[in-house]
Amino acid sequence: MNDRVPFASSGRDLGVLVGVDGSAHARLALHFAAVNALSSNTALTVVAVYRLPPMMYTGEPAILVTPEARAERDRAETVLDDARKYLRDYPGKVTFSSAEGSPTGVLTELSGRAQTVVVGSHGRGGFIGQLLGSVAAALPARSQCPTVVVPKHYQPEAGQGPELFAHTRDTGPVVAGIDLSERSRIVLLLAARQAELFAAPLQVLTAMPLLREWKYWYPELEEFETLTERRQSNLRASVEKEIAWLRQRQSRLEITADVELGTPGDLLEARTRAAQLTVVGTRGHGTMKSTLLGSVSRELLNRARGPVMVVPTERAAQ
Structure with missing residues (x-):
């Protein structure tokens, strides 16, 4: 692979894209996205997604013809008004828009024009799920750029006015979880870029399964301590x-x-407690591989105590 940082081209004009729905989790995502956009000197794009009730389409173009349909659009505009108020002292470039469709579908489509997309771990309406919200669970596997999921444990910066969005120097590191697969360097590049933006140290972590777990697949192995050390x-x-x-x-x-x-x-979840950001890939190899989103990435999103960035490693390598 080349050394260019993926997803940072000038054609990605939406910069840091954040989905909002008026929930407390979305407010945390909005703050993280604003700080990240300002630190990287890129655009901030705030999107509220609404869904029309069924059977409300009258042709091309679709027209809102019922009070229920108008109420959905008005709710999205109210959500954007709340975001405008929250960002009233934000000193960077920001745009606001609403879009009709499913939250996952709209954000997936727009992610092709974004450098990063940010969502809260839960939301209201279409964002609600079981462990993760439905969008936070589905988007990282489909996104065309890195996805950051911000959990409820995230603590916004202290301050008022523009200072609310200025990244203060934090002693916490950026953590990169790699498995030494061929896609690991993409994760390293993105994690290093975030560490540079945050003026933070970078910690690289590789997990080695315990020998008793190897023996499930290779029962002929003897449990020698020297083998583990080697x-x-x-x-x-x-x-x-x-x-x-x-x-x-x-x-x-x-x-x-x-x-x-x-x-x-387990190891990555423990690191999220002190990390400013933990970065992993969508896919790995061995026990880290699954159909859409790597099993480790999915588990980490469910358990993380801090923001997690999931890098679409296969897209980045194309």
Whole structure:
């Protein structure tokens, strides 16, 4: 792959795209998106999505003909008015728009013009789900750019006026979870870019499953401590090669790497408690692979205590 940071081209004119629905979770996502857009000196685009009741279409173009249909559009405009009030002192470029359709469908389509899309972990209406909201669960697997899911534990910056959206120096790191698959460098590049924006150190984490988990697949293995140490040492050497590659491109960034014993979901969830942002890919290999969204990514989104960025690694490599 080349060294260009994916999804940062000038053609992605929507910049940081955030979906709002008037919920408390969406307000947290709006703040994270505003801080991120301002830090990266890019546009902020705020979108409220509404759905027409069934059987309300009269032809081309569709016309709102019932009080219920008008109420849906008016609700979206109210949501945008609330966002305008919240961002009244925001010093960066921001645009507001509403769109008809499903929240996941609209944000997926618009993500092709965005550098990052941000949503809350839950919402109201079409955003509500079981563990994750329906949009937060579905969008990362379909998005055409990285998706950041902001959980309820996120704490907005303190301050008033423009200071509310200025990123204050936080001691927390940006964490990149990699599995040394061929797509890992895309995750590293995006995580390094975020660390640079946040003036934060970058921590790279690779999980090594416990030997008893290997024995499920390879029962002939004997549980020798030396075997675990040898495997961990080999993994650490591989990770250091990736870090050396990254340091050639980010020489001023403070980067550390860890290879830890345990399941990826558990280890990454623990890191989200102190991290400003945790970055993972949509797909991995081995136990990290699933049909649409990698099992580790999905588990992390359900359990994270801080914002998580999911990078569509297959799209980035195209």
